[in-house]
Amino acid sequence: MAVVSIGSFTLESNHTLHGVTLAYERCGERDAPAILVCHALTGDQYSVGTEEKPGWWAGLIGPGKAVDTNRFQVITFNILGGCNGSTGPQSIDPETGEPYRASFPLLTIRDMVQAEHAALQKLGINHLAAVIGGSLGGMKTLEWGHLYPDFVDTIFPLAVTPAYSDYGIAFNHIGIQAIEGDSNFNGGNYIDSTQLNGFRIARMAGMVTYRSSEMFNGRFGRDHNGKQFDVESYLTYQGEKLAKRFDANSYVTLLKAMNTHDVREAKVETEILSLSFTNDLLYPQELMVPWLKELPKASWELVETDFGHDGFLVEFEKWGGHIQGKLNSLLVSHSVQ
Template identity: 55%
Template sequence: MSLTNPTHSKQSSAAISIGAFTFECGETLEDVVLAYERSGPADAPVLLICHALTGNQFAVGTKDEPGWWAGLIGDDCPLDTTDYQIITFNVLGGCHGSTGPASKRKVSGQTYRLEFPPVTIRDMVHAQYRALQVLGFTQVHAVLGGSLGGMQTLEWGLLYPDFMKQLYVLAATPSLSDYGIAFNHIGAKAIKDDPAWNNGNYASNQQLHGFALARMAGMVTYRSGPLFQKRFDRSRSEPLSYNIQSYLDYQGEKIKDRFDANSYLYLLEAMNHHDIGRGRGGWKKASSQFKAQLHTISFQHDLLYPRELMEGFINEVPGSKHFHVETDYGHDGFLVEFSQWGGWVGQQIRKGGKASDCG
């Protein structure tokens, strides 16, 4: 691993230009930027974190604004920031500082919107690899991610097999299932059929009722029936309104405050087309090409990435390890209850990996 900037602070966030970037579709943007968060000692082994669909680069966050993996990552956490350097990028196509549909063209100042090139999971990984090169890194200790982040992690292991010792894939499979594509289609259609979307030329997220509906549909797949039953149990805040309805309404409105609808559509499409077997002779043949040790974690009641699909995949990867978590949180289990699975991840990372040329 190549380390630079030894005076780098314990915690920082910034954006870095990777210059001209050519997407898989063949289109090139001249000045692509990736926003990132960097935590921990500059001379420590690097853990690269990949975020999920509506996530961002703030996996660690701050005391006042904890990140989405705070509790898993931090001082005295399973991934201890006194022992590891943590780097997380906002994905290419995202909307939290990285170049995406909501970004403005450098010359004209016009927003890309739907003129942004179609982005794939492989594009995201290639862009992050370029950014790490600019930052001075030639290898990392491990790559970790859940859901869309898990898809990126899988592609990291195949596009750059000698770049890391270990891979940790949480709640993700070699390709997105038809069930997952179906729910993505419902979400995308809800947005596109909203007259206010205006073929991507909406004035504000706040006008997009279809975006709220898309998020509600997603939330039904991210959590489980048992969790909803335990949490709400048909309770009501008003005579004709159930609390589960108010909860979904709240989640639908909340997404409009923190995410861009066009970016959401682009990332849904990237998930739909995720397939590690594309151009590699199928997923089983691709599974034999991993060099880094692969670890996967499945979560009970995960409708999108069920245990059987993840275990069927891991059985094809020599030397891999799988851990199943009993939880009522379903797919969102990778964002909560770190006490149930974080210790296993931390233990495996401390053991190292099998990529002899890393470190």
């Protein structure tokens, strides 16, 4: 696992974390223009992955694909507050010698972006051709455009809105209450996340928002296996699957950070190509497009899909061309092909 240390890092809350590290994946030639990819809530740094274990955006990124690693280098960090190698609640607090657990400080989306900016500089990357991300990663992408307009040429915020919707905050509240209200949570001092039925319930609630009712109804059709409906079995499986691979304290930390997202009044002068997806319950295009219309360098597309919010993780043939076309124009305009 590749890890970069950024040392002590002060958050927006003025709390300072010490010995901060960010795990990352880096693909492509080191002298190629750099693209930063930002993962979603429970994602990780393996956006490309390997032939044996493809990453979560392997359909979009790779040799000859929409994000062409023959022409660009691609960097993805595991998010600050995450649980796949970056500093987060499972990390050891150097001041106590014990894991942070629930004592890990509150984060903002801006904190995450500023940490990654510091990490890029440690890696010798002083400019980005683009930042791309969806959902929570889209929130970070918008913050990149606001905070570092001279550092990045173009941003691609996908399946996101300038501020997190009340609908999204409502489901985050359900998830947080389910986890923290579980008696086994023990103030964040549980042994492992698989103990927490509240964590599984939180994930199930979230899964309902990620896809459209058309997708659920079409996939499950009220099928029943004799004990439960197939949709019930599916949600139970998804809850158990996440509890085995993710940390509940990280999940709570990141949900609370998502709630802070709001760049509606921020100055964003970076060139933007935004993609919204039909049937996205959490980030509807009607909350994004009016804001984009007020920006000097923004364009957008609406992608038709029954997948709803999860559209940014699938059906690359429907929307990858928009990304590819803009990246090709970047290469031409900067004469770096």
